[in-house]
Amino acid sequence: MGFFDFLFGKKQQPNVDFKQLAKEGALLLDVRTKEEFDAGHIDGAINIPVQVIENHLEEIKGYNKNMVIAYCRSGRRSGRATNILNKVKIKTVNGGGFLDLKEILA
DSSP states (O other): OOHHHHHHSOOOOTTOOHHHHHHTTOEEEEOSOHHHHHHOOOTTOEEOOGGGGGGGHHHHHHTOOSOEEEEESSSHHHHHHHHHHHHTTOOEEEEEEHHHHHHHHO
8 A cells, every 4th residue: 555545545554454353353343423334334343433432432342352443434534543442452453444344354
């Protein structure tokens, strides 16, 4: 992934095997709005919008997963969520945009 891909397109963390993490039971966290989630999401994902994620830290910890894969529409909001969660010791990777991640996990 090049610099411009990161800025303007695919914002997934490089060198992460998302398919393997999902296979190992990572929590799929959709940080888009409820409306966006309801319009389509990855099977098995939970929805907690990034705007309220700090109010749901205990809920996320309660899923007792070794890893969280955060995603949104483009990767920007999931990047923000990834930073918030990693700061409170919830291991999280940025899965980037919904459509790209869905294709990888298919």
